Amino acid sequence: MIDLVELRKHYKTVEALKGVSLRVASGELFAYLGPNGAGKTTTIRILTGLTRPSGGRAMVGGHDVEREPLKAKRHQGLVPQHINLDAELTVEENLVIHGRLHGMAASDIRGRIDELLEYVGLEEKRASLVKRLSGGMKRRLMIARALLHRPGVLFLDEPTVGLDPAIRRRIWSLIKKIQQDGVTVFLTTHYIEEAEFLADRVAFIDEGKIVALDTPRRLMDNLGQWAIDVYRENDMVTRYFPDRESARRFAEEHRNGYTLRRVNLEDVFLTYTGKKVA
């Protein structure tokens, strides 16, 4: 459904993408993980036609985003990182404009708005001005808007950034539901737990390059099952173990300050890049 081949992007002095290649299958929930400035948003902007690539190829639904931009755009919905709703218009008006931009018939737009407002739990807010909605509601409205024209692929760029944990969980359930309905989801995030909870596969990007790509389970299993953080004077060292027993034996030798815990995706990123995601 999504194909990137040696995708490159350079701005005046910065090389934002240094040859990114990956393939996302139909129906997959793919998380694209990395620190701020790693190249996540640039990748999404190229895939959705907002940014011109400097080299390589990007395809969505079998269409090259540069050669057949209109066909590629018909296949996709985008939820950008920042809120980009018309605050002076109502929830319904925002959705109507989106539907018309995508060439939907008026009757289809009406039916789809009923369906989607219920889907994202905003049916009571139909006539409300967007400026009166909370941050979480605006995010859900943006997701509804991106789904209005029935895209095969949904791009979510940091969909939960700045939201409180309860609302974040609600958005996660919504994203899961979208995938279960057959939509391919390409999600960028710098929240490790978001990728762990949601994704079928994860790609780690750092400084414009993919440093690891696999299922969260396999990436973590490659390190081990358990981790021990050993605290030294100005430092902390992490060791990985295949089972809890061997981790405990190691811990007994380092009685002065340690934490025993499960291996997570942060450990994977740290191992590959030597730095933390967030």
Added chain:
Amino acid sequence: MSRAWLAVYLREMLILRRRFFRQLFSWSVAPLLYLVAFGYGMGRHVTVQGVDYLDFLIPGLAAMTSMTQAFAIGSEINIARFYWHIFEEFQAAPMSHVEYVLGEVLAGVSRAVLAGLVIIGLGASFGVVLSYNAYFWGAFVLNSLVFSGLAVALAMLVKSHADQAFMNNFIITPMAFLGGTFFPLSHLPPWAQEMLRFLPITHAASAMREAALGRTPDLFAYILLAVLGAAAFAGAVFTVDRARD
């Protein structure tokens, strides 16, 4: 061509509807002040080129409005682009650049026509009823097309709200006062008259005044405005493409 341009146009009109009374007030204030200052202030006794000054002034004000209100679509785009990030919604839609520009340009023209009707209404309330015929509205719409297209093109080139204000101050304001809106160009030195002949507003104001006073305007003005309108539209399509990173 799809009908996505209608969505762009619809959005601008919905926003205009929501702000309608504020907008109506804003469209009325400046012309009202001009009418009071130049109409009552200078008196009904002043004549210019053989007509009452108010009869001379109203078509000039209409020409100025067709320019300023059409150009104001640039400020709306600027806010949508840099503050609300709505422009990305258009960029991500399956819509050509031509369709986007068409929607915005028509919105600019519609704003200008509404503001023009306000001027005519205000003029009538001062007892000035002129001949608002097809020649008048033809020049009005063509001038709006020129400045609406120019506004879209420049809105794609600017990088901030401050740049947009710069455009208004250095392009529109001088033209508003020097393009034959408030006084006949024949009062200026010959070199200034020659320079001002290069401004579209000069031709628009002249054609609209001739039409409003019941005379037949020079068709050259219409041809020139149509050519400039097409050039501004093409420029806008080009700059929309350039607006991608």
